Amino acid sequence: MNRIHYETSGIQNSEIKTQLKNALDKINGVSMVNIDVARGSIEVGYNQSADENLIKSCIETVGCEITGQSLEQ
Structure with missing residues (x-):
């Protein structure tokens, strides 16, 4: 499982x-x-079936601004 962390x-x-x-x-x-x-x-x-860009877009669509991110695999 991959993990991504957004600020x-x-x-x-x-x-x-x-x-x-x-x-x-x-x-x-x-x-x-x-x-x-x-x-x-x-x-x-x-x-792997999840798209990182879709995750990011989903967060922004709800109204949150991403100020930083880090990826862990």
Whole structure:
């Protein structure tokens, strides 16, 4: 499983956190989503069938701005 970690701005409350988690969970291949509102961070675990660009686009569509990212394999 690959993991990617995003630093973001825009996760302001639990409603946005829930919307973001639900949207990411719908992406085929995403198996884990951890969102830390206080730190503004999102960690996503995914397999090869998930597209990293789709994950990033999903986060931005919900209204969060990605300010940094790191990939772990």
